[in-house]
Amino acid sequence: MSQHCTVSDRPADGAAAPATRLYATPPGLTQPLRVTLVAPEWIPGWLSRFLELAAEVSWIDISVLPVADWSLPAVKDLPPDILAFMAAERLRPGHTGAMVSAVSFPAHPGVSIAPEVSADADAKQLRERMRKLRPDLILSLGPPAWISLLADDAEWGCWSLDAGLLDDDLAGTALLAPMLNRESATEIQLELLTPSLAPMPLVTSWGATSYGSFSRQREQAFLKLPLLLLRVMRQLAADDPLIPRRQPGELRQAGAREPLGVAAGARALWVTVCTTIRWQLAKRRRLMPWLLVLRQDSTPLDPAAPAVGSSTVVQAPKGYYWADPCMVERDGRKLIFVEEMQPSGKGAIACLELQPDSAARLGLALEEASHLSYPQVFAWDGEWYMTVESSQAKRVTLYQAAEFPLGWRRVVDLVAGRVCLDPTLHFHEGHWYLFATIAENGNSTWDELFLFVADRLEGPFQPHPANPIVSDVRRARPAGRLFQHGDKLIRPAQDCAACYGSAIVFNEVLELSPSHYREQPISRLAPDWADSLAACHTYSAAGGVEVLDARGYPPAGTPLLRTFDASNDVLGAASGAQAQTRANQQSRSKGSVDA
16 A cells, blocks of 8 residues: 555444435325234245334335235246246256245344234234224235235235245246346336236346346346335325226236247246256356546547547556546646456555546555455545545545545545445535445445435435335446536446446436435447457546546557556556565665665
8 A cells, every 4th residue: 555545444433334325215105104914924035124114214114914824825827837947947056046935924024023813814804903993005915805804904905916026936036027028127027017007117127137137137136126115105005196096906927928929937947957058157257357548539429429439448467457437637747546356356546647649647546455446536626536446345435535536535435334335425416326236235336326415525425215226237336527518417327237247337316305306328338349358347537638537448540648657556467475575675786875
């Protein structure tokens, strides 16, 4: 670490802060939404996790009415080849199924467990029990006849759950279709069926398709189900006028009952085998390093029709790589802050200075015990600030320059207790906004974009009412600072469907306020300007310089900018004992001169 790095690992307030809330309290709520789950003792893991999450938020009161001598419904009428494929998946090494496997009710202090009721209880007894619980919504996994019977006993009626969400062996067959169709992204959507309406979409999220393993595809999707169901509860708590009241309903995954076509099981097996082979063959491609690409085009990049054009490559020394560039201009100096991946696999933040015919590595700007990446450096009110991704430390910290560009001090944690990816600050019409993708339940960190808002740079930051503002692996994760292009505000994002950071998607922000957020994708920049590149996932511009990063090798014919180390940091071959040897040699040399 450079001697100029003055960062302390001490928490800004001297003590660990509670986890930052991800969701605002539903507007207009006067009392918690009361939800009762009617179910046998054993329920799928994802539903158990929903109970735990619901018990941790203040706007839900969750209770369970156990049903004696009852079991979960099973998926029926699947073709023999699908049954055979599903059986083969369960035998595969590394098969995962925690979210679909049956577990007992969670022993959570916030989950109230009522005395059990018999599956053959008469209508009068059942309704008396339910009226004591006074639910606003009943989720029933009990006898089918109870759904209509209890629908009028709750404001939002009584909903059953489709067997495709509950069967611990055959759940999630709707997730086969994206695999069979070779779609890069898979839609996970909960829809509601009621007697009075056509299937009504309630909540949707898009995740990357796992072609090589259906069990992994299902597990990743079902990790989202507790979160999606919780978001449905927020719609009810916010008094959604579109959802019918006091009606029987069925909650299911969209596409659950659509036919998969002839020989779907055999086709799924073929896709799995072929994908596994290709995955093994592509291992080397996934290990390619990242490099920086400086656009040399005289016309700035148009986010509506992006093209790299002529470029120059900036490459880190062997064994290192530079990625996540953030371009900054100060007093005529052109600086690029980057993630510097070290041979140990740990990331730190380095600073490069562009010169007419070279790039000087000035040194490390920030290094901590945990991995750091994605620097975002900006000036505000006469001072320089920086945020980085420190997801391993589960925080987003604001740093202030004590000695720009290499000396930084920790000011305050803007988000605490959360795995936040690529946090990006933006000031707009008197408010600060913080964008970051967050994994809520051990699911992908690429899919769900959350937004926080504050009146001051130092916070406190509150969850935006529209959270999550984007639920789509193809354009959720940030890819650099927001920027103005003409009269449009543009948010760069990553497409991580095909692979991590496979392309940059430019989104036009249509509405940004403390209460509303809307955007629409307008273009996609893929690394197809050279065969030697496999991905690109960050864009930054300042001072007339535009820089991207790309994974791969310098394209043939593209000039490489000469780089040199102008710091005292340990870099490249000068590491460990070699660095100490160099210092000893310098000391002996100085002693000889003095003599």
